[in-house]
Amino acid sequence: MQEALxxxxxxxxxxxxxxxxxALAFPLTLGQKTRVKQFPKPLYQLIxxxxxWNLINIVGNVTFGATNSPYAHxxxxxxxxxxxxxxxxxxxxxxxxxxxxxxxxSALRNIIGSAGVIAATVMFCVEPETMxxxxxxxxxxxxxxxxxxxxxxxxxxxxxxxxxKACYSLLKSCLQTSDQSLLxxxxxxxxxxxxxxxxxxxxxxxxxxxxxxxxxxxxVQFMQWYQYTCIFLAIxxxxxxxxxxxxxxxxxxxxxxxxxxxxxxxxYFDSKGKVLYAxxxxxxxxxxxxxEIANMxxxxxxxxxxxxxxxxxxNVKVQIKNELHTFNVGIFTLRQSLTTSINVLLLxxxxxxxxxxxxxxxxxxxxxxxxxxxxxxxxRLDISEKKSKETENINATLINALPFQFWSKNENGVYxxxxxxxxxxxxxxxxxxxxxxKIKPEEKAARNEGRSKIxxxxxxxxxxxxxxxxxxxxxxxxxxxxxxxxHFIPIIVNRPPYKVxxxxxxxxxxxxxxxxxxxxxxxxxIHSRLEDLxxxxxxxxxxxxxxxxxxxxxxxxxxxxxxTVTPNITDKKIQxxxxxxxxxxxxxxxxxxxxxxxxxxxxxxxxxxxxSKIPSTIFPPATIVRDVIDKVIITLPxxxxxxxxxxxxxxxxxxxxPSLERILSNLANNAIYAMKDKGGTLTFxxxxxxxxxxxxTPYAPPIPKGDYxxxxxxxxxxxxxxxxxxxxxxxxxxxxxxxxxxxxxxxxAVRLLKEGNAYFTIQTTVGEGTTFNLYWNMYKxxxxxxxx
Amino acid sequence: xxxxxxxxxxxxxxxxxxxxMEIKGYDVETxxxxxxxxxxxxxxxxxxxxxxxxxxxxDGYEVILDLRRMGMSGRTIAVSGGGRTAxxxxxxxxxxxxxxxxxxxxxxLQALRAKVEEIIQNNP
Numbered sequence: 001m002q003e004a005l006x007x008x009x010x011x012x013x014x015x016x017x018x019x020x021x022x023a024l025a026f027p028l029t030l031g032q033k034t035r036v037k038q039f040p041k042p043l044y045q046l047i048x049x050x051x052x053w054n055l056i057n058i059v060g061n062v063t064f065g066a067t068n069s070p071y072a073h074x075x076x077x078x079x080x081x082x083x084x085x086x087x088x089x090x091x092x093x094x095x096x097x098x099x100x101x102x103x104x105x106s107a108l109r110n111i112i113g114s115a116g117v118i119a120a121t122v123m124f125c126v127e128p129e130t131m132x133x134x135x136x137x138x139x140x141x142x143x144x145x146x147x148x149x150x151x152x153x154x155x156x157x158x159x160x161x162x163x164x165k166a167c168y169s170l171l172k173s174c175l176q177t178s179d180q181s182l183l184x185x186x187x188x189x190x191x192x193x194x195x196x197x198x199x200x201x202x203x204x205x206x207x208x209x210x211x212x213x214x215x216x217x218x219x220v221q222f223m224q225w226y227q228y229t230c231i232f233l234a235i236x237x238x239x240x241x242x243x244x245x246x247x248x249x250x251x252x253x254x255x256x257x258x259x260x261x262x263x264x265x266x267x268y269f270d271s272k273g274k275v276l277y278a279x280x281x282x283x284x285x286x287x288x289x290x291x292e293i294a295n296m297x298x299x300x301x302x303x304x305x306x307x308x309x310x311x312x313x314x315n316v317k318v319q320i321k322n323e324l325h326t327f328n329v330g331i332f333t334l335r336q337s338l339t340t341s342i343n344v345l346l347l348x349x350x351x352x353x354x355x356x357x358x359x360x361x362x363x364x365x366x367x368x369x370x371x372x373x374x375x376x377x378x379x380r381l382d383i384s385e386k387k388s389k390e391t392e393n394i395n396a397t398l399i400n401a402l403p404f405q406f407w408s409k410n411e412n413g414v415y416x417x418x419x420x421x422x423x424x425x426x427x428x429x430x431x432x433x434x435x436x437x438k439i440k441p442e443e444k445a446a447r448n449e450g451r452s453k454i455x456x457x458x459x460x461x462x463x464x465x466x467x468x469x470x471x472x473x474x475x476x477x478x479x480x481x482x483x484x485x486x487h488f489i490p491i492i493v494n495r496p497p498y499k500v501x502x503x504x505x506x507x508x509x510x511x512x513x514x515x516x517x518x519x520x521x522x523x524x525x526i527h528s529r530l531e532d533l534x535x536x537x538x539x540x541x542x543x544x545x546x547x548x549x550x551x552x553x554x555x556x557x558x559x560x561x562x563x564t565v566t567p568n569i570t571d572k573k574i575q576x577x578x579x580x581x582x583x584x585x586x587x588x589x590x591x592x593x594x595x596x597x598x599x600x601x602x603x604x605x606x607x608x609x610x611x612s613k614i615p616s617t618i619f620p621p622a623t624i625v626r627d628v629i630d631k632v633i634i635t636l637p638x639x640x641x642x643x644x645x646x647x648x649x650x651x652x653x654x655x656x657x658p659s660l661e662r663i664l665s666n667l668a669n670n671a672i673y674a675m676k677d678k679g680g681t682l683t684f685x686x687x688x689x690x691x692x693x694x695x696x697t698p699y700a701p702p703i704p705k706g707d708y709x710x711x712x713x714x715x716x717x718x719x720x721x722x723x724x725x726x727x728x729x730x731x732x733x734x735x736x737x738x739x740x741x742x743x744x745x746x747x748x749a750v751r752l753l754k755e756g757n758a759y760f761t762i763q764t765t766v767g768e769g770t771t772f773n774l775y776w777n778m779y780k781x782x783x784x785x786x787x788x
Numbered sequence: 789x790x791x792x793x794x795x796x797x798x799x800x801x802x803x804x805x806x807x808x809m810e811i812k813g814y815d816v817e818t819x820x821x822x823x824x825x826x827x828x829x830x831x832x833x834x835x836x837x838x839x840x841x842x843x844x845x846x847d848g849y850e851v852i853l854d855l856r857r858m859g860m861s862g863r864t865i866a867v868s869g870g871g872r873t874a875x876x877x878x879x880x881x882x883x884x885x886x887x888x889x890x891x892x893x894x895x896x897l898q899a900l901r902a903k904v905e906e907i908i909q910n911n912p
Contacts, residue, residue, distance in 0.1 A: 556898075
């Protein structure tokens with residue numbers, strides 16, 4: 001029985017037709033999902049093989065069926081030419097080396113395989129018997145199946161190794177990949193590939209051998225199942241390719257783009273340091289073109305770094321064409337297979353980074369400085385604010401403490417500030433304006449012309465303004481009159497109108513005091529005139545008294561004489577005449593006596609006016625002391641100076657002002673006289689002194705205990721010797737040369753003191769000076785108030 | 789015979805007093821100021837000295853104080869015509885200096901002579 005090369009069963013025919021249709025349709029479905037346009041040649045080759053193979057099989061099935069003939073052998077040989085190449089194609093797809101050319105070894109294998117097939121076919125046609133004898137093994141029921149043996153051997157030699165190699169490639173990919181999804185694809189591919197290979201081997205070789213090429217349906221054909229599974233293998237390969245290529249393409253593309261656009265330098269180099277690839281950035285960083293980079297050796301670029309070991313280095317200084325760069329260096333080794341690896345150098349230029357870091361540092365420092373500046377400015381601001389607040393406080397306090405009314409208006413005449421006194425007097429006028437008719441022309445002058453004005457106004461008891469005439473009438477009538485001094489002061493800034501400050505100073509008290517002082521001065525003048533008159537009268541009286549005294553004395557003597565002589569005269573006529581003369585002398589005496597009386601009347605009149613009419617007033621003696629000093633200074637010799645030591649203004653006494661002034665003037669004049677030759681200091685002092693017991697001093701009456709206002713007049717003159725001291729209080733006692741004065745005036749001082757109920761002490765050292773202390777009874781207001 | 793010294797710058801008054809005293813039989817000498825008087829009373833002891841107070845050069849007070857130092861206060865009489873200020877002041881001050889008596893001008897001659905006589909009787 002002839003070996004059946006083709007199946008005659010309709011099932012196989014149908015299967016072959018389906019396979020042909022699938023093989024034809026397969027390219028149309030490829031790449032629809034993934035849009036991959038380019039497929040590897042082995043895939044197209046495989047499809048062509050399948051189409052051709054199935055077509056031949058259909059032809060064989062229809063034409064020859066189970067019969068055996070040389071034509072069947074030729075057809076079968078053509079068919080074998082196709083499937084002999086399937087292993088190669090499958091292996092290429094599995095390795096995904098579609099881009100690379102087929103190795104000449106696989107081409108040679110293909111050629112040898114094809115030659116083998118052709119040789120076998122020729123042999124079967126020419127020498128079928130020889131073939132039967134040669135390959136018809138008497139074992140395993142192979143006697144009748146030389147074709148099976150021949151083609152089985154060809155399959156084992158040229159197809160199976162490639163299939164197994166494809167499996168190995170898949171397994172290697174499985175083990176090498178680190179990508180989870182790729183691993184899944186590889187594993188799936190491997191398992192299904194293996195399944196289909198084993199499946200077809202089992203059905204095409206093992207099953208025919210096992211059942212001795214006979215089953216229930218007749219003879220069994222080999223290479224039938226491989227034909228079908230190849231379709232699945234092709235589909236599988238297509239799927240595998242699309243998924244892997246898509247996966248690979250996307251990650252490769254991404255990596256490629258990434259490396260191309262990366263700013264850092266990426267260089268692939270071999271174990272000797274030779275550059276294999278450099279990305280565009282490295283051209284810039286290494287400042288070299290591609291050719292120069294290709295000739296570079298990594299070890300030369302990085303002499304200090306061991307490029308054989310994976311490591312990273314920070315801030316490596318590298319000299320590149322006169323520029324010192326700082327790189328972060330990374331060296332990685334990519335293991336491509338168990339024995340080969342590729343080294344990758346990653347250089348990231350830190351120079352700019354460092355530069356920017358420096359910039360950031362500088363900016364940070366500047367920022368800190370600015371912040372500190374800000375704080376300082378803030379502090380300065382705070383301080384100045386505090387200061388201005390303090391000044392404001394001081395100003396406000398000062399303004400309120402001013403003893404007169406104060407206000408200020410802005411340029412438009414609106415009240416801005418007022419002190420308490422002004423508010424008390426006129427109410428709060430803040431932010432208001434005065435009625436235009438009430439604004440004084442002086443204020444307008446200050447605001448519009450910048451002229452400072454001072455003028456006086458008068459107000460009656462109801463604070464209504466009155467004229468000066470009305471005011472003087474009111475004063476005369478003892479009505480109260482307020483006198484104000486008004487100041488309008490412009491604050492001159494830029495151009496008018498200006499801000500204006502107004503001051504209203506109550507001068508009423510000053511004016512009253514001035515009036516009183518004027519009155520006192522007038523009194524003093526009158527008094528001193530009367531004094532002069534009194535003095536003149538006194539001198540006149542003294543001389544005249546002497547004259548009258550002589551006259552009266554002589555008259556008396558004459559009368560005595562006449563009285564003793566007359567009775568003894570006998571001549572009546574002479575006696576009568578003598579009696580008459582006696583009466584004449586008596587008349588003369590009477591006239592002289594009357595003259596003396598009228599003289600006394602004159603003296604009394606003068607004295608009474610000067611001494612009793614002056615009222616006692618209460619006043620602080622310090623003011624009188626000042627008046628005396630002022631008066632003394634006018635005629636003061638240049639070698640003498642006047643000093644006022646303690647001047648207790650609070651002390652008041654009740655006395656006649658002119659008296660005190662005269663006493664002090666006399667004392668001062670005496671002191672100046674005592675210092676006229678050597679010069680010196682005249683010192684005045686007013687202070688309170690409390691005597692706890694009676695004060696006894698030489699040359700002066702005792703002083704009872706009590707509170708006194710002590711007025712001292714000291715000189716640094718010649719002093720008074722004890723002899724003189726005994727007599728200084730005598731009237732007209734003088735140590736002055738004739739023409740310099742009539743006396744010390746101390747006797748009158750004593751009298752005035754006695755009249756004023758005052759006391760004195762005198763301390764003197766010859767050659768050092770003299771001090772007169774006047775003790776005046778203190779006038780105590782508080783005591784008199786208590787008494788009231 | 790008792791001696792009397794009269795000191796006054798007014799010579800007429802001096803003459804008048806001298807006449808009044810001489811009538812009473814005293815031995816009278818006069819001086820026109822304290823200085824002249826001083827020369828007299830320092831060399832001669834007088835029973836009574838009558839002095840004016842206000843005189844040029846050495847005045848009556850100096851004389852009075854001088855005489856007080858000599859223990860002559862009891863024999864001294866001060867006479868004053870009062871003067872430029874208060875009339876009594878001078879005599880009050882004089883009394884302060886322990887003179888035997890004071891008289892205002894114009895002098896009551898009877899009283900003065902009586903006082904002189906009294907002093908002479910009291911101070912033999």
